[in-house]
Amino acid sequence: MENVNIKINGRDYSVPANSTVLEACRAANIDIPTLCYMKDINEIGACRLCLVEVKGARGPVAACVYPVNEGMEVLTNTPAIRKARKNNLQLVLSNHEKKCLTCIRSTSCELQKLCQEYGVDEDYFEGESNHYDIDDSSVAIIRDNNKCILCRRCVAACKEMQGIGVIGANDRGFDTHIASPFEVKLAETSCINCGQCIVACPVGALYERDDTDKVFDAIADPTKHVAICAAPSVRATIGECFGYEPGTDTEGKMVAGMKALGFDGVYNMNLTADLTIMEEAYEFLDRFQNGGKLPLITSCSPGWIKYCEHYFPEFTDNLSSCKSPQQMFGALYKTFYAQKHGIDPKDIFFVSVIPCTAKKFEVGRDGQCAAGEGIYDVDVAITTRELARMMQTAGIDFKNLGDEKFDEPFELGSGAGAIFGATGGVMEAALRTAAEVVLGKPLEKLEFEDVRGIEGVKKATYKLGDVEVRVAVASGTANAKKLLNSVKSGETQVDFIEIMACPGGCVNGGGQPTQPAVVRNNVDLRSVRAAVLYNADKAMDLRKSHENSAVKALYDEYFEKPNSHKAHEILHTHYVKRGLY
Amino acid sequence: MKKKLTTVMFRGTKAQEEQLIAVIEKYRDTQGAMMPILQEAQEIYGYLPIEVQKIIAARMDVSLEEVYGVASFYSQFSLNPKGEVAIAVCLGTACYVKGAGDIIDRISLKLGGLQAGDTSPDGKYSLEATRCIGACGLAPVLTVNGEVYGRLVKEDVDGILAKYM
CATH class of the missing domain: 3.40.50.1780 (Rossmann fold)
Structure with missing residues (x-):
């Protein structure tokens, strides 16, 4: 694989021609925040947290899916980018149940950490929010969609990694939610309880039944x-x-x-x-x-x-x-x-x-x-x-x-x-x-x-x-x-x-x-x-x-x-x- | 809109199933075949119940969720069969400001609480809230099995329904 020459934040790098901007930045030890990205199995550019500026592009681009090319100039830390990421976090948060104190993922939550890093104001976008019943039908895996941020990492783990696919995105727009076909409970599906969805989840929407x-x-x-x-x-x-x-x-x-x-x-x-x-x-x-x-x-x-x-x-x-x-x-x-x-x-x-x-x-x-x-x-x-x-x-x-x-x-x-x-x-x-x-x-x-x-x-x-x-x-x-x-x-x-x-x-x-x-x-x-x-x-x-x-x-x-x-x-x-x- | 799940019993026939299987075979080597298969399946059955989606999933070697995710995403796909008496109330702007909301509420009341998007469990009635059907001059308007009723007030509802009972 040949390399291409790019500039990241004004410095020169030579990176493999088939890399994404995200991969190029990681190789250069520049951290780009991500929520939905999972290497190889969930590269969908959905969460818009990895936005960067690319010279000549019409607007900010999602680094996780944007390929590098010769002479590209990338900026990862401009005021506009920081603002865009913060805005997107606020939008995610506007429909996220913020029960952080009692959440199983408190202190290990990826959303919580990013919100802290970007100084997010949780009430910035006030509006309607979804309310879902918790699916605790399974003896192993519990789903609380009130905390789900629709990153689809669990869906990718279930479908792409495990080849099973008993969960996916149902309905559309504001009603989109992760569930099983025809809204049946997880315990009624052919779920094998492997829990790969749980370790894929960045927030507290999925967790094991607590038997402690x-x-x-x-x-x-x-x-x-x-x-x-x-x-x-x-x-x-x-x-x-x-x-x-x-x-x-x-x-x-x-x-x-x-x-x-x-x-x-x-x-x-x-x-x-x-x-x-x-x-x-x-x-x-x-x-x-x-x-x-x-x-x-x-x-x-x-x-x-x-x-x-x-x-x-x-x-x-x-x-x-x-x-x-x-x-x-x-x-x-x-x-x-x-x-x-x-x-x-x-x-x-x-x-x-x-x-x-x-x-x-x-x-x-x-x-x-x-x-x-x-x-x-x-x-x-x-x-x-x-x-x-x-x-x-x-x-x-x-x-x-x-x-x-x-x-x-x-x-x-x-x-x-x-x-x-x-x-x-x-x-x-x-x-x-x-x-x-x-x-x-x-x-x-x-x-x-x-x-x-x-x-x-x-x-x-x-x-x-x-x-x-x-x-x-x-x-x-x-x-x-x-x-x-x-x-x-x-x-x-x-x-x-x-x-x-x-x-x-x-x-x-x-x-x-x-x-x-x-x-x-x-x-x-x-x-x-x-x-x-x-x-x-x-x-x-x-x-x-x-x-x-x-x-x-x-x-x-x-x-x-x-x-x-x-x-x-x-x-x-x-x-x-x-x-x- | 969240897709309404059906409570109507599946009454698919062997002939319909054979038609469906032929459709799936036709698209065997086509990439991105899910949409046309679902469209043709809906033409065969009138809607996309779980029994039909299971056949599609099994024959395409994908999970049922992959089929359902698509079926529940697009508004043109229905998970509910149309009733023998298929009622559609226009909720386009003109009809709405002329009181279509009251009309649909009255129908719902008369049909035991049937909501927009529902089909009664016996398959007799279905109620749909449609977008503008292009008959704004007659607002507010509804159709029953394609027959158009216009310039309605909520008191008209009982008489119209009585014709189909």
């Missing part, structure tokens, strides 16, 4: 035994809620914070990630060697499960019957642990903290009650953001906490369990175990690099002894759709598939800390956060699920062997075929 009060109440109830386990990726991201840079490993502080909240047990979900691998690797080998249904597809991601049930019901028999690590943990706790310690499973309140909003739906699914009817394996699933809020409410000084360790007997997770949180991680973990089972000896190299990285669809073939195993990995449901269609057409032939609903896997889940557009567009959160997990794996001696002594003990004491009758009763589940709305 249920957890606080349970902790305060002396008759309850309240335990919590943390998913692999939460330790890689929760620091962001307390001002750490993305990509900071805060496992020790996270554990200390959870202990300070007063749980009776604080556990490591990496352990049940390892347990999942044991069950899933053996399930795969059984299907692979005995002519079972292939390709086997992983079942850890509840967003992916619901996507499969809605959009590819013909593949539900390909899904691994393994519960997700979250559900395995709750099931294990309310059976094995309860029996061992003489606790009535009804008195156990089991909480998981996960990077995911779809897990809030998963906890209430059929076939997730190992300890008896009505006794759900997991009582409440809270997101990374909710755990951080609980710590803030409880006055826990996260940054100054010392490192602490998870509680026994569920403290130990392998490196294979750790990388579950990144796309390709489950596949790599399963391959480490499956390969050693087949080969009957330790692998020389544990890294399966072809399945790593943020590419949407990855394929590889591995030779295990004298057999070849063909694998594929997809993250983001739009990529899953591509892969499954190519499997359906026979173009792709594979034995084992890993699918994660969110692009990049759990590290980029819909329950992870929100980051403003300026970060999301310039930092690849998927890679930066995943690096924490891969570094943790690399630094560990224990890097294979089947070598985790805690997992071995579970099989010795309780489950006997992977895929045993007991394991099936407690650790496996079933799926349904859902219609499409």
